[in-house]
Amino acid sequence: MAFPIKILLIEPESRSAMFLLGNVLLFMYMMFFVISWPYIIIYLIVQIIIFQRVNQHLRSGRSYVPTTNLNNQTVIVTGAATGIGRATALELAKLRARVIIGIRNQARAERIAQELSKQCNGNVIGYHLDLSDLSSVKDFAQKIDKVDILINNAGVVKRQKEYTKDGLEATFGTNHIGHFYLTHLLLPLLIKSHGRIVNVSSVMHIFSKEDTDFIQNRSYNTIIAYADSKLANIFHATELQRRYGDQGVRAYALHPGTIASTELGGGKGPLETVLTSPFQILSKSMPQGAMTTLFCALSDEAQPGKYHSDCRITPASPLASNSRKAQELWELSEKIINDKTKSF
Ligand SMILES: NC(=O)c1ccc[n+]([C@@H]2O[C@H](COP(=O)([O-])OP(=O)(O)OC[C@H]3O[C@@H](n4cnc5c(N)ncnc54)[C@H](OP(=O)(O)O)[C@@H]3O)[C@@H](O)[C@H]2O)c1
Known part of the structure; x- marks a missing residue:
């Protein structure tokens, strides 16, 4: 291909x-x-x-500036401590939504929720959520009473092969399985609210290869592991739409654009900061980086089951349209969840 x-x-x-x-x-x-x-x-x-x-x-690129009043709506944003997630949570709180942010460490989650609430006089609540630990995902989900929009934004890039608490390769385990389990646990509430699920993927999914096993059982490559996890985000959205669309749920995948100033990749040392700073002239600003997520979360022009970039529907890679692969990944993910959460 x-x-x-x-x-x-x-x-x-x-x-x-x-x-x-x-x-x-x-x-x-x-x-x-x-x-x-x-x-x-x-x-x-x-x-x-x-x-x-x-x-x-x-x-x-293109802009999307929402004006919807989200009073009485509850939105969950994962990975809202920094970067695109934080900018997204702030915009949603400005629109008067009750925003629940999932962040590693309860004290940090509360502090960031307070900072965001203060910034816009909004209602932001912070709970501990570690997507690389499925028991933490379950604890988080148990605190949720209502959700209208779930934004699966958190993401990691791992330079070396690492493992989650449940023994999964960490990029796949965090970026896909953690969000897959969270979505699975919140699905009854999302069906009840006819809610939206927004998966923050990446254009990097184009580097994923047809024969990927997703679990990275072969020799480890940072870019491939990340690309596979981002392809998984797209497959997750398309399968969610196929399986639950008739129950009112709408699921979207998106590339937010390139935003060089985020913490993706584990933060930068002084040398890396100097080397990567010229790329900022090619990159979107943080608020612009949140716009396609907001577009998928709120706009009627976003299309359920599709991949979006630059605030519009965009073609994903040919592999991302392979519905058989999407179904296989769903079955693999269900099997992993069943195995790993048996004792909870
Ligand atoms: N920046 C870009 O150019 C770009 C391009 C395409 C796609 N994306 C996607 O955009 C999303 C946001 O990334 P970003 O660029 O804003 O990077 P970021 O600043 O590093 O944000 C990622 C967030 O995910 C959180 N996170 C990581 N591991 C977690 C875990 N185990 N449990 C819960 N939260 C966890 C991080 O929290 P901690 O602070 O605790 O680590 C951080 O707040 C990611 O899905 C990324 O793949 C980014």
Whole structure:
């Protein structure tokens, strides 16, 4: 199967990268063949100003600014301590929803809930949730009395192979199985509310290969493990829609865009910060990074069972449309959950 490069190229960050490359090439051409010193300095300043203006527009992509009043609605956001999850939780609290955030460590969850509530005079509640520990997922779910929107946002990238408390490879265990179990436990409430389930996947799912076993029983590769877990997020949404759509549940998957300033990958050291900071000129801002999640959670234009990016429906990889693979992953996930939670 051809590598789905087209999917990468339609992303705002790719358009921004191509624009940057074009500008560098143009500058080199002008410097060597057209403009002589010292006029090249003036040319460079003008080109940078024009680049910044145009690039700001290119990298941001489309916008979605919700105005829905979410009074009386309960939204759960996982991984809301930092990054896109935190920005999403804040926007939802601004819309007057009761927002429950799942964060590792109860004291930290309460502190962040307080900070978010204060920021927008909203109602944010923090509970301990460790998606790499299925007993913690169960404890969290038992505290929930109502849910209208579940946002499965938390995610990890593991440089080396690690394991969850339940003995699963940690990327798959956290990004997919933790959310699969949480969704499974909350499904009766979601059916009751005709709720939405929003899975934050990634364009990186295109690196997943057809013969993936998802559980990473072969030699470990960070990118493949992450890509597989993000493909699993898409399969989870499509299967949820297929199995429970007729009971009123709506499930969505999405790529939030590239946001270089998040903590994904375990935070950055000083050298990494210096090396990755130039990429920020190709990246969305944090509020823009939350927009496609909000679009899937609230907009009537989002389509259940589909993959979204840049606040619209977008084609996912050909593998992500393989419904047989999606069903196989569902069955594997159910088997894992049954095995691992027998003693709870
Ligand atoms: N940033 C991007 O460019 C990008 C691109 C595509 C997709 N995404 C996806 O966007 C989502 C959010 O990522 P982000 O970029 O905002 O990164 P982030 O700042 O690292 O946020 C990830 C969040 O997940 C939480 N988390 C990690 N392991 C957890 C666990 N075992 N239990 C509960 N929570 C856990 C983290 O909490 P702790 O603070 O406790 O670690 C953190 O708050 C992820 O699903 C990621 O795959 C991001």
